[in-house]
Amino acid sequence: xxxxxxxxxxxxxxxxxxxxxxxxxxxxxxxxxxxxxxxxxxxxxxxxxxxxxxxxxxxxxxxxxxxxxxxxxxxxxxxxxxxxxxxxxxxxxxxxxxxxxxxxxxxxxxxxxxxxxxxxxxxxxxxxxxxxxxxxxxxxxxxxxxxxxxxxxxxxxxxxxxxxxxxxxxxxxxxxxxxxxxxxxxxxxxxxxxxxxxxxxxxxxxxxxxxxxxxxxxxxxxxxxxxxxxxxxxxxxxxxxxxxxxxxxxxxxxxxxxxxxxxxxxxxxxxxxxxxxxxxxxxxxxxxxxxxxxxxxxxxxxxxxxxxxxxxxxxxxxxxxxxxxxxxxxxxxxxxxxxxxxxxxxxxxxxxxxxxxxxxxxxxxxxxxxxxxxxxxxxxxxxxxxxxxxxxxxxxxxxxxxxxxxxxxxxxxxxxxxxxxxxxxxxxxxxxxxxxxxxxxxxxxxxxxxxxxxxxxxxxxxxxxxxxxxxxxxxxxxxxxxxxxxxxxxxxxxxxxxxxxxxxxxxxx
Numbered sequence: 269x270x271x272x273x274x275x276x277x278x279x280x281x282x283x284x285x286x287x288x289x290x291x292x293x294x295x296x297x298x299x300x301x302x303x304x305x306x307x308x309x310x311x312x313x314x315x316x317x318x319x320x321x322x323x324x325x326x327x328x329x330x331x332x333x334x335x336x337x338x339x340x341x342x343x344x345x346x347x348x349x350x351x352x353x354x355x356x357x358x359x360x361x362x363x364x365x366x367x368x369x370x371x372x373x374x375x376x377x378x379x380x381x382x383x384x385x386x387x388x389x390x391x392x393x394x395x396x397x398x399x400x401x402x403x404x405x406x407x408x409x410x411x412x413x414x415x416x417x418x419x420x421x422x423x424x425x426x427x428x429x430x431x432x433x434x435x436x437x438x439x440x441x442x443x444x445x446x447x448x449x450x451x452x453x454x455x456x457x458x459x460x461x462x463x464x465x466x467x468x469x470x471x472x473x474x475x476x477x478x479x480x481x482x483x484x485x486x487x488x489x490x491x492x493x494x495x496x497x498x499x500x501x502x503x504x505x506x507x508x509x510x511x512x513x514x515x516x517x518x519x520x521x522x523x524x525x526x527x528x529x530x531x532x533x534x535x536x537x538x539x540x541x542x543x544x545x546x547x548x549x550x551x552x553x554x555x556x557x558x559x560x561x562x563x564x565x566x567x568x569x570x571x572x573x574x575x576x577x578x579x580x581x582x583x584x585x586x587x588x589x590x591x592x593x594x595x596x597x598x599x600x601x602x603x604x605x606x607x608x609x610x611x612x613x614x615x616x617x618x619x620x621x622x623x624x625x626x627x628x629x630x631x632x633x634x635x636x637x638x639x640x641x642x643x644x645x646x647x648x649x650x651x652x653x654x655x656x657x658x659x660x661x662x663x664x665x666x667x668x669x670x671x672x673x674x675x676x677x678x679x680x681x682x683x684x685x686x687x688x689x690x691x692x693x694x695x696x697x698x699x700x701x702x703x704x705x706x707x708x709x710x711x712x713x714x715x716x717x718x719x720x721x722x723x724x725x726x727x728x729x730x731x732x733x734x735x736x737x738x739x740x741x742x743x744x745x746x747x748x749x750x751x752x753x754x755x756x757x758x759x760x761x762x763x764x765x766x767x768x769x770x771x772x773x774x775x776x777x
Contacts, residue, residue, distance in 0.1 A: 302607030309603050310665060316565035317673040321736045323561060324680040328692075328737060330559035331684025335552065340536045346558050346582075350551040351535065352501050352527070353454035355543035358509035358761040360387025365427065366767075367439055367491070368760035369420060369480075372446030372499070373464050375399050376416060378423045381760040387509070395756065396423055409471035413483035421489045439491040440767040442759030444502055445476050451551075454766050455493050495762035499716070500527040501549055503754025505761045507714025511749065514712040516685050520678055520726075521717030522625075524588040526554045528685050554681060555584030562586065563673060567598045574620065583681070587674040589625035589719045597623045599666050609659050616650045623649065629723040632667040639664065668725070675729035678720075682713055683737050686746065693742035708742060714751040721750050 338349030363385035370377040375397055382392040398419050404412045424439065447466070449457035456477045462468060471479060477493045484491050497505075504517035504527055516528035530550045532541050541548070562582070571594055572578050572585055585591045597617065604613045616622055627645050634641035639660040646652045646660075655663075686692040691711045719726055735743040 302609075305606040306603045306609060306662065309599065309606055310662060310669075313565065313567075313599055313666065314669055317563050317669050319563060319673055319676040319680075319733070323563065324676060324683075324733060324737050326561040327559060327677065327680040328683045328687055330561055331554075331557060331681055332687040334557060334559070335684070335688045338552075339530070339534055339550070342537055344537075346556045348551070348553040348556070349535075349537075350451060350553060351538060351541075352451055352497065352549045352551050354495070354497065354501055354505075354549040354762060354766070355454075355532075355545045355547060356765045357514075357529070357549070358505055358765050359512065360389075360509060361385060362509070362761060362764040364764070365439075366442065366760040366763045367420075367424070368442040368444065368756050368758075368763065369416070370444040370446075370499075370755050370759065371416070372444065372755070374402075374405065376419075377756060378420050379756045379760060380423070380427060381757055383761075383764065387512075390757065393757065405465055406467045409468055409474065409479050410483070412468060412471075413479050414486065416480065417483035417487040417489060420484070420491070421487050424489065424491070440494040440763040441491050442495045442497065442502070442761070442763035443477065443480065443493045444497055444499055444755045444759040446498055446755070447476075449476060449496070449498075451496065455496050457496050493763075494767045495759065495765070497759055497762055498525070498551060499755035499758075500525045500551060502756070502758025502762065503714050503716045503751050504529070504549060504758070505765070506754045506758035507712065507749060507751045509758075509761050510751070511712050513710045513747075514714050514749070515689065515691065516682070517714040517716070517751070517754065518678070518682060518720075519717045520588065520715065520720040522589045524555050524584050524678070524717070525552065526681065526685060527551045528689065530689065552685075555581045555588070557583040557681070562677065567595050567602075570598060571595060583677070587678050587681075589717075592625045592670055592674055592719075593623035593628045594621050595670050596628050596663075596666055597621075599670075600663060603662070610652050610655065614650055614652050617652075625719060625723075628667045628671065629726070631664055632671060632725050633723070634664065671723075671726055672729045674719075675726045676733035679730045679733035679737065682734065682748075685713075686711060691746070692738060693745075708745040710745055710747070712747045712749055714754065715748050716751050716754050721752070 334345045334347045335349065338345035338347040362383045365380060365382045368379040368381065370379070377395055377397050380394045381390060383389060384391045400412070400415070404415055445457070447463055448460040450460055451457040452475070456475050459472055459474060459476050461472060477496050481493060500517050500519050503519060504514065507514035507517055516526065518524070518526045527549055529547050532543050532546055532548050535541055535548065535550070564586070568586060571591060572582070575585070601613070601617050604610050604617060627649060631642045631645060638657065642660040642663060643655055646655045683692055687694055691709065693708055715721070720730065731748065734746065734748070738746060
């Protein structure tokens with residue numbers, strides 16, 4: 269081969285190499301650009317979810333103001349601030365055997381609690397979970413409550429070993445009914461509407477306690493409802509039974525709500541309300557709280573618009589387990605649309621609520637070097653195999669941002685309650701005193717719900733925010749207590765406190 273030919277081949281090889289190198293470099297540049305867009309989505313999320321201490325204190329103030337407005341007039345606030353007529357909480361002296369019925373879905377529970385007469389002295393507890401046949405959820409009120417009363421009767425019979433005396437003895441029942449109800453007394457309330465798959469039209473607008481008691485009479489069961497409550501009020505009752513400094517309760521699970529003990533003279537919308545205790549438990553329905561200070565992102569806006577109840581439950585949609593997984597899903601979907609981090613956009617990633625809060629928490633708490641749990645969830649749930657490690661790390665960060673925001677907002681809500689009743693060290697909503705002028709009292713908040721009780725990071729973020737908001741001088745006086753089964757045991761305890769053997773201590777003049 270001549271010298272010219274050799275030179276030509278060398279030039280051609282060099283040109284090819286340069287072309288290949290240019291392609292490789294081009295791909296790397298495009299890949300980096302795409303990755304920068306993905307990282308930019310995360311940065312935008314972090315900025316939108318920012319919860320500085322200053323911002324959290326604005327949320328605290330807004331919560332306290334809305335509570336005040338909700339107590340002043342009906343419809344005065346997005347917080348309903350519902351009267352529960354519960355003016356007496358368990359004090360630890362309760363003694364005897366009491367029952368609870370917990371109806372909140374397509375299963376119900378019956379409980380028997382034996383109390384020893386000393387604080388925290390629960391001598392025995394028996395619980396039975398009973399599924400409701402599907403046809404009864406759309407049948408008649410009589411059919412539904414006859415089934416419940418029959419099951420309750422069988423449960424009561426076992427107390428006395430099947431003796432006749434076990435049925436003849438008058439029993440008090442705490443009834444937890446987790447559907448929208450307008451409470452009319454401590455032991456009665458009108459069903460506003462059904463949720464959770466129930467559709468029994470003849471019961472809407474009727475007293476749920478009356479329906480149950482009529483069924484118990486038909487079945488020969490000598491029992492009366494002493495207290496009709498929701499799970500939040502039950503949690504407060506159980507917390508107070510264990511610790512007399514408990515003044516509020518919060519549920520942070522699939523949904524979220526809070527209640528607290530308020531002075532009756534502060535409930536302006538019900539002037540003339542008298543209680544012997546001078547206080548009453550108020551059901552806040554705080555899931556509907558809203559303030560311009562809440563850190564809302566485009567993902568929250570889209571989730572709300574796509575929900576069955578747009579413009580409602582704004583606070584709940586930012587902090588409860590029902591929604592956190594879908595916020596994360598929407599962020600990951602946006603990332604996959606910005607850059608092909610999974611190749612083509614996976615179809616399952618477009619399915620609403622495919623990621624539960626349980627899965628989000630599992631990914632956040634995955635401490636394996638290769639994030640194996642994250643990889644498993646993507647493979648099994650989203651059907652996305654072989655997710656690169658750097659993408660898995662990015663997903664964990666997204667989970668962290670969303671859960672951290674939720675926990676810190678929940679903490680701000682709790683401090684908002686404390687501020688309203690003067691337990692945050694500021695002297696209350698209208699207090700003008702400085703912190704140094706306020707004598708702090710030990711304050712306990714009972715908390716129930718899987719998001720708080722089961723997930724370490726959520727709990728740690730909530731406590732961290734609580735300490736930041738209150739400050740090191742005040743925070744030690746506020747104790748959050750994990751309280752299990754308020755909807756069951758708490759309802760039984762309220763049956764004791766408001767039994768027929770007690771004087772009715774609530775009256776409207």
